[in-house]
Amino acid sequence: MEPLERAGPLGELTVLLREAAAGHGRLMLLGGEAGVGKSTVVRSLAGAAADVDRRVRVLLGACDALSTPRPLAPLVDIALVLGGEVRRMLEIGGRREDVFSAFLAELGTGRPPALVVFEDVHWADEATLDLLTFLARRIGSTRALLIATYRDDELGPTHSLRVTLGTVATGADVRRMSLAPLSEEAVGVLTAHSGLDPVALYRQTGGNPFFVTEVLASGGGIPATVRDAVLARLAPLSASARTALDTASVIGSPVDQALLGEVAGPSLDEIDECLAAGILRAEGMAVVFRHELARAAVLEAISPLRRAALHGRVLAIMAAVPTERHDPALLAHHAEAAGDGPAVLRFAPEAARQATGLGANREAVSQYARALRFALRLGDDERAPLLRAFADASNVSSWGSATIDAREDLVAIARRNGDRAMEAEQLTWLATALVMEGRNEEAEAASRTAIAVVDGLPDGPASERVYRNQSFLRMLNRDTVEAVAWGERAIAIAERLDDRSGLISGLNTVGSALLVGGDESGGRERLERSLRLAEEASLDLQVASAYMNLGSGFGEVHRFADADRYLSAGLVFATERELDSARHYGTAWLALTRMHQGRWDEATGLAVDVIRGPGASAISRIMALLALGRVRARRGDPEVMTALDEAMALAAPTGTLQRLGPVRAARAEAAWLAVDGARAAGEARAAFDLAVQHGHAWFIGELAYWRWVAGDLDTPPSGTAEPYALQLAGDWHRAATAWEERGCPYEAARARAEGNDETAIREAIAAFERLGARPAASAARRRLHGLGARDIPRGPRATTRANPAGLTAREVEVLRLIAGGLRNADIAERLFRSPKTVDHHVSSLLAKLGARSRMEAVQTASRRGALDQDGEPPAPR
Amino acid sequence: MARYIVERTFPEGLAIPVTNEGAAAVQGVVDRNGEQGVTWVHSYVSDDKKGTFCVYDGPDPEAIRRAAERNGLPVDKITKVSVLDPYFYR
Numbered sequence A: 001m002e003p004l005e006r007a008g009p010l011g012e013l014t015v016l017l018r019e020a021a022a023g024h025g026r027l028m029l030l031g032g033e034a035g036v037g038k039s040t041v042v043r044s045l046a047g048a049a050a051d052v053d054r055r056v057r058v059l060l061g062a063c064d065a066l067s068t069p070r071p072l073a074p075l076v077d078i079a080l081v082l083g084g085e086v087r088r089m090l091e092i093g094g095r096r097e098d099v100f101s102a103f104l105a106e107l108g109t110g111r112p113p114a115l116v117v118f119e120d121v122h123w124a125d126e127a128t129l130d131l132l133t134f135l136a137r138r139i140g141s142t143r144a145l146l147i148a149t150y151r152d153d154e155l156g157p158t159h160s161l162r163v164t165l166g167t168v169a170t171g172a173d174v175r176r177m178s179l180a181p182l183s184e185e186a187v188g189v190l191t192a193h194s195g196l197d198p199v200a201l202y203r204q205t206g207g208n209p210f211f212v213t214e215v216l217a218s219g220g221g222i223p224a225t226v227r228d229a230v231l232a233r234l235a236p237l238s239a240s241a242r243t244a245l246d247t248a249s250v251i252g253s254p255v256d257q258a259l260l261g262e263v264a265g266p267s268l269d270e271i272d273e274c275l276a277a278g279i280l281r282a283e284g285m286a287v288v289f290r291h292e293l294a295r296a297a298v299l300e301a302i303s304p305l306r307r308a309a310l311h312g313r314v315l316a317i318m319a320a321v322p323t324e325r326h327d328p329a330l331l332a333h334h335a336e337a338a339g340d341g342p343a344v345l346r347f348a349p350e351a352a353r354q355a356t357g358l359g360a361n362r363e364a365v366s367q368y369a370r371a372l373r374f375a376l377r378l379g380d381d382e383r384a385p386l387l388r389a390f391a392d393a394s395n396v397s398s399w400g401s402a403t404i405d406a407r408e409d410l411v412a413i414a415r416r417n418g419d420r421a422m423e424a425e426q427l428t429w430l431a432t433a434l435v436m437e438g439r440n441e442e443a444e445a446a447s448r449t450a451i452a453v454v455d456g457l458p459d460g461p462a463s464e465r466v467y468r469n470q471s472f473l474r475m476l477n478r479d480t481v482e483a484v485a486w487g488e489r490a491i492a493i494a495e496r497l498d499d500r501s502g503l504i505s506g507l508n509t510v511g512s513a514l515l516v517g518g519d520e521s522g523g524r525e526r527l528e529r530s531l532r533l534a535e536e537a538s539l540d541l542q543v544a545s546a547y548m549n550l551g552s553g554f555g556e557v558h559r560f561a562d563a564d565r566y567l568s569a570g571l572v573f574a575t576e577r578e579l580d581s582a583r584h585y586g587t588a589w590l591a592l593t594r595m596h597q598g599r600w601d602e603a604t605g606l607a608v609d610v611i612r613g614p615g616a617s618a619i620s621r622i623m624a625l626l627a628l629g630r631v632r633a634r635r636g637d638p639e640v641m642t643a644l645d646e647a648m649a650l651a652a653p654t655g656t657l658q659r660l661g662p663v664r665a666a667r668a669e670a671a672w673l674a675v676d677g678a679r680a681a682g683e684a685r686a687a688f689d690l691a692v693q694h695g696h697a698w699f700i701g702e703l704a705y706w707r708w709v710a711g712d713l714d715t716p717p718s719g720t721a722e723p724y725a726l727q728l729a730g731d732w733h734r735a736a737t738a739w740e741e742r743g744c745p746y747e748a749a750r751a752r753a754e755g756n757d758e759t760a761i762r763e764a765i766a767a768f769e770r771l772g773a774r775p776a777a778s779a780a781r782r783r784l785h786g787l788g789a790r791d792i793p794r795g796p797r798a799t800t801r802a803n804p805a806g807l808t809a810r811e812v813e814v815l816r817l818i819a820g821g822l823r824n825a826d827i828a829e830r831l832f833r834s835p836k837t838v839d840h841h842v843s844s845l846l847a848k849l850g851a852r853s854r855m856e857a858v859q860t861a862s863r864r865g866a867l868d869q870d871g872e873p874p875a876p877r
Numbered sequence B: 001m002a003r004y005i006v007e008r009t010f011p012e013g014l015a016i017p018v019t020n021e022g023a024a025a026v027q028g029v030v031d032r033n034g035e036q037g038v039t040w041v042h043s044y045v046s047d048d049k050k051g052t053f054c055v056y057d058g059p060d061p062e063a064i065r066r067a068a069e070r071n072g073l074p075v076d077k078i079t080k081v082s083v084l085d086p087y088f089y090r
Helices: A007-021 A038-052 A073-082 A084-092 A096-106 A126-141 A160-168 A184-191 A198-205 A209-218 A226-234 A239-251 A257-264 A268-277 A292-301 A304-319 A328-338 A341-357 A361-373 A380-393 A401-416 A420-436 A440-454 A461-476 A480-497 A500-516 A520-536 A540-556 A560-576 A580-596 A600-612 A618-635 A640-654 A657-673 A677-694 A697-709 A722-728 A732-741 A745-752 A758-771 A774-787 A796-802 A809-819 A824-831 A835-849 A854-863 B020-035 B061-070
Strands: A026-031 A057-062 A114-119 A144-150 A174-178 A280-283 A286-289 B002-009 B039-045 B051-058 B077-081
Touching (some): A007 A026, A007 A038, A007 A144, A007 A174, A026 A038, A026 A126, A038 A057, A038 A114, A038 A144, A057 A073, A073 A114, A096 A126, A126 A361, A209 A226, A226 A292, A239 A257, A239 A286, A239 A304, A257 A268, A257 A286, A257 A304, A286 A292, A304 A328, A304 A341, A328 A361, A341 A361, A341 A380, A401 A420, A420 A440, A461 A480, A500 A520, A520 A540, A540 A580, A580 A618, A600 A618, A600 B061, A618 A640, A618 A657, A618 A774, A618 B061, A657 A697, A722 A732, A722 A745, A732 A758, A774 A809, A809 A824, A809 A835, A809 A854, A824 A835, B002 B061, B020 B061
Parallel strands (some): A026 A144, A114 A144
Antiparallel strands (some): B002 B077
16 A cells, blocks of 8 residues: 555655666655654565566665674675675675675666665764765665665764765765655544544654654554653553563564564564554564654663663674574674673774775774773783774764873873884884874974984884874974984885885875975976875875875965876865865865965855865865955955854964965955954964964065055065065065966055056956956056046156155055045045055155145145155045 | 855946836846745935945855856945844834
């Protein structure tokens, strides 16, 4: 019988199945709240599959409702039925890529069509999510309809399924559907002969089909919750049947009847009772709970002590089975629920290793964490390997301080054993973990301690790692000289020990430091060598890292054509190999590159990709937010500070120039474009000393520039990057050329708009309008009006020489406006400068003209022909 | 979701005929907006038909711009606003 109000969805699914059978495979993401009937629809479809195509194979798999699920659970379920290569690969513990490929081959055009179902993927382990992504990209050329069902109302903002859905949902062969609860009418139809008030029932259940049918089956009144409804239905069961049911809920669905028999005693009659009551259902040879919600309700109703005891009995019987047939993830689950420490310590690490083999990294870490929870009373020798395994597999961003605690624990253990090499090694891992958490000062302290520890030890793997770690920290902080010094020491050891991986890392760090320190060829040479060696050694993460450091490094020194090349190649690589972290960082930097190149629509599109994706790390978010914020500011769009405030909040804890420099520069620009000179100066000042201290030409350059235009800088600092240095010296013309060489049309136009050359300013206005830079275009137009439509020689220096009174071009502007009757504040607004800057110019004017008042200055200048060509100042507007 | 005012300039003057074609054009704008998650609430048109002030709901300014581009509509300025209504103060 077809379920109520599901004709539409079933129709759509049937069409998709037909398309798949014809060779156009599809992935359908079927969402809906728990109990809304996703399973029912799928089973309906499965039942009618033969009508679509006689040869359709129905392959059903489900994800576990366990805190740490079994890796690839749905595929394991399917493999039992499918047999063949997939089953063989899983049994021998084959490589994940091979398992995935074997499954894909099973669904290909040479095989009969298939309806594949992965149920409850909101509980999916990492390997299953990867399988889903893998299949989504390739399903179009298969003959399979893959349906993944999930509880869409149970996905919190950081739920890993969200990332997967975001990644696959835009695929050409992917469809989405959401099942809605029943309408009031439908509830009315179901309640027809029950004596219950359909309106009250609808209100209480919200139309949830499972809830509604539970209430109707129990035959009583309308309970408050689903749980109550389920338990009400169980009321008539005999005590022994209830015991059997409780045990079944502990074992899990589908229920292994032999196992049930051994735990709860002979119980065929009791099972029949449960089947009759409708709480259990027969499915082929197995017995299942009618719904996961039902099992959950039964499980929760068992008293905690009894539940633990049941888990213990189930564990004992499962563990007695020969080892080859063990399912360590299930055993670890029951062991923890039973509170059996030794069993957890036996099975959880095994489960972790199995998960690692299948690439379910998150589950592996979770199993190690589980083992550690029960390892508190173990000695150092037994805890250390668990701590290492946990820390090595875990990622600070997912596990927070747990990873750091584990590293600190290992350092302490190493000290107790007097093992200096291990102590140094773990200290460097600790430093890296602390950096990832933005605790840079503590990371520095750990690194310094490690250096002291290896002092006196002969050069070896420990000291290599320590020096490389210190080089990395220095590079992050843009201390080029020290980064290179430490790095070269590490490289020398790596070469002597023929440590490929260490060499690749060292070259990467030193190359990055050189590049952002201004040695473009030295940096490029080492990073490219690192890249090549990593490619030869098939070290994907290192390859991606080299690409991204080349890209972001060239970006940081404003060589955007180079940056673009490396970032684009790097993104292709990272996407192919599914290296999400590298992909996000590369995308964020590509957004910045596009921003500087004036390709603003692309920039914002890329930036939003990173910001919206829940998997992006803090550093990727910071750079993406900067790209977005700057484009909005330059366009005059709203929500500039929304983006830049968040970037600041993320960057502040790091305390590093690498993040604070760009964030402060962007905020200074935003303040300036919002005509708040004081704030612009404040933002630029905040990171200025840090930039000068580290000698970073580009950060110094931009921060000095903002201070200068805001009237907050008397003398330009040394070591400023070329285009900014030229602007600070007033040579806007060469500055504009320098910017154009770097492919920065906005900055070039901005330089042109600072001169007095009407043609140049007109060019600038045209450029700003092409880019859509409204605030800058308006300011440039005002400046043009303020100057009058006259032909003024280029460059302040040339003008100063030409001007009879030795006035600079700016001073002439100001004087003209004074002559037009404007006060200083109005002049500042007109010329888009801060009042303080105008005051400086006025003082300079008075001094140069030997005048005691503004009007006297005008008269003197006019008499000496210093004001303009024909003696008439322009009329004020 | 936020509310925005989008100012547009139509140098030739905006003219949407009250015909089936006009209705189809408007519907096309609505549909393409929907693809970007953007809702056109209504617009105020100047007497000379050369300037409009369009009230939009959308997730961010970039979505407004993308929708405008897909619809071939100019964007002069986008301002984020919130509604102030005398009825609030009764």
